[in-house]
Amino acid sequence: MFKSEKLALHLRQLIDSGQWKAHEKLPSLREQAQISGYSLITVLNAYQTLETQGIIYAKDKSGYYVNERSASQTLLNAGVHAAEHIQINSAVFHYLKNTQAAGFIPFGSAFPNPELLFNQKFMQLLAQHAKRKQSYLNNDNMPPGNLALRQMIASRYMMQGVQCNSDDIVITSGALNALNLALEALTKPSxxxxxxxxxxxxxWQAAERLGLQVVTIPDHSEFGLHIEAFEKALQQYPVKVCWLMLNTQNPLGYTVSNNIKKKIAALLEQYQVYLIEDDVYLELNYGGKKPLPMTYFDQHQRVLHCSTFSKSLGMGTRVGWIHARQFSDAIQHLQLMSTLSVSPLVQNALVDFLSQHHYEKHLRHLCLRLAQYKQVIYDYLKLHLPQQCKVDIYPSGYFLWIKLPEYCDSYHIYQTLLQHKISIAPSLLFRPKHSLQNCIRLNCSYELHTDIEQALQQLCRVIADNIAEKG
Ligand SMILES: Cc1ncc(COP(=O)(O)O)c(C=O)c1O
Known part of the structure; x- marks a missing residue:
């Protein structure tokens, strides 16, 4: 990014966050050069960029002023927002500690109920490999990963009509590692x-770690992804990479239509932007055909698709992958400096599990249970939550997204429930601070046993109290 673009983005963040109000005068070019340490010409270029975007205006011989945010301008910007300095890792750290604590009801957990993920056959295969010396040999399992496993992943893509070669795949230490490697390969700080x-x-954590600037687009209540805002953001900001979830979006749950995916692919090419697609729930769909990854629509190698076995066989497998295509080499270089290879034992067991067709059977069983359990909890909440609350449900995954009235604070509810040994995931973990914080993500991969029902009762009670107190 050029220095002037960097400065323009910073100034825009100050304006977006309300630190400079409409018609307020900006520092003169000379003052701004002193404040920022940039040259006069860089400051001038930044001011002119903001003027072209209609964010500020110039008055003859007087300087630059912040423009009015008229209704039409807000519409024009379509809710596109430049986020302030990102600092989320600490909040996530504390939340994870709480969701993992012994004796807690894990409604806040990001992972499915482990009881549903344990698979006898997979454990047997692991045990068999554990007894063979050659299963520990790393040579065949170093980056880009076990060849047979990569071939099987590639053939699963091809069954969906996605062009894929085993050389395009890099096995990673789960999806989080895949996503971070992809982002690191495609960006540089700022x-x-x-x-x-x-x-x-x-x-958000990855952006914080790599020192990146973030632009957000608003969620669309009907289509999930706001395609107009997406285009506006690509027009207005020097976006290098998009990181999107389009299938069983976490935390909201929606899956974007093929029509919107086609439009995204066209815009990526038009604006020469790369997309990292987080598709960790790709196998947990029980509402019809498996949704297509963005690589299906992408004719120009602009998409890196990341997924994992964590959500279907347990996070303990720590095996994920990137369909990395032309970036395979760059990503392997980064692996050599960080995680190196993924456990040969688990990679070998996965090869047998997939090639002997146990995976499909396991997935069918898992999806059946997830669909059942989620529906039961949804029905319970519809009956017991105060009527001002709305719950979104989709035919995939295991989360429900509960929307409370806007004046409610889900972080407060989260803290209250911790005292009752119940964890939930408040919206603060998923959204910038300036957004509405009235929502809760609930993990519904649990059967309605007594302890789960009691925890749901408590949740409904705490929500009702919060509404009564604030409403
Ligand atoms: C949306 C999303 N992406 C990525 C990950 C990371 O998955 P893994 O355990 O394979 O690293 C998670 C895990 O919670 C997730 O929910």
Missing amino acids: DVILLQETVFYGA
Whole structure:
């Protein structure tokens, strides 16, 4: 990113966050050069960029002023937002500690009920490999990963009509590692990336870790992804990479239509932007055909698709992958400096599990249970939550997204429930601070046993109290 673009983005963040109000005068060019340490010409270029975007205006011989944010301008910007300095890792750290604590009801957990993930056959295969010396040999399992496993992953893509070669795949230490490697390979500090306004906290953490600037687009209540805002953001900001979840979006749950995916692919090419697609729930769909990854629509190698076995066989497998294509080499270089290879034992067991067709059977069973359990909890909540609350349900995954009235604070509810040994995931983990914080993500991969029902009762009670107190 050029220095002037960097400065323009910083100034825009100050304006977006309300630190400079409409018609307020900006520092003169000379003052701004002193404040920022940039040259006069860089400052002038930054001011002119903001003027062209209609964010500020110039008055003859007087300087630059902040423009009015008229209704039409807000519409024109379509809710595109440049996020302030990102600091989320600490909040996620504390939340994870709480969701993992012994004796807690794990409604806040990001992973499915482990009881549903344990698979006898997979454990047998692991045990068999554990007894063979050659299963520990790393030579065949170093980056880009076990060849047979990569071939099987590639053939699963091809069954969906996605062009894929085993050389395009890099096996990683789970999806989080895949996503981070992809982002690191494609960006350098202070580059601009685009995120959905409400998204898996791992995306915010990655941006924080790599020192990236984030632009967000608002969620669309009907289509999930706001395609107009997406285009506006690519027009207005020097976006280098988008990180999106389009299938079983975490935390909201929606899956974007093929029509919108086609439009995204066209815009990526038009604006020469790369997309990192987080598709960790790709196998947990029980509402019809498996949704297509963005690589299906992408004719120009602009998409890196990341997924994992964590959500279907347990996070303990720590095996994920990137369909990395032309970036395979760059990503392997980064692996050599960080995680190196993924456990040969687990990679070998996965090869047998997939090639002997146990995976499909396991997935069918898992999806059946997830669909059942989620429906039961949804029905319970519809009956017992105060009527001002709305719950979103989709035919995939295991989360429900509960929307409370806007004046409610889900972080407060989260803290109250911790005292009752119940964890939930409040919206603060997924959204920038300036967004509405009235929502809760609930993990519904549990059967309605007594302890789960009691915890749901408590949740409904705490929500009702919060509404009564604030409403
Ligand atoms: C949306 C999303 N992406 C990525 C990950 C990371 O998955 P893994 O355990 O394979 O690293 C998670 C895990 O919670 C997730 O929910």
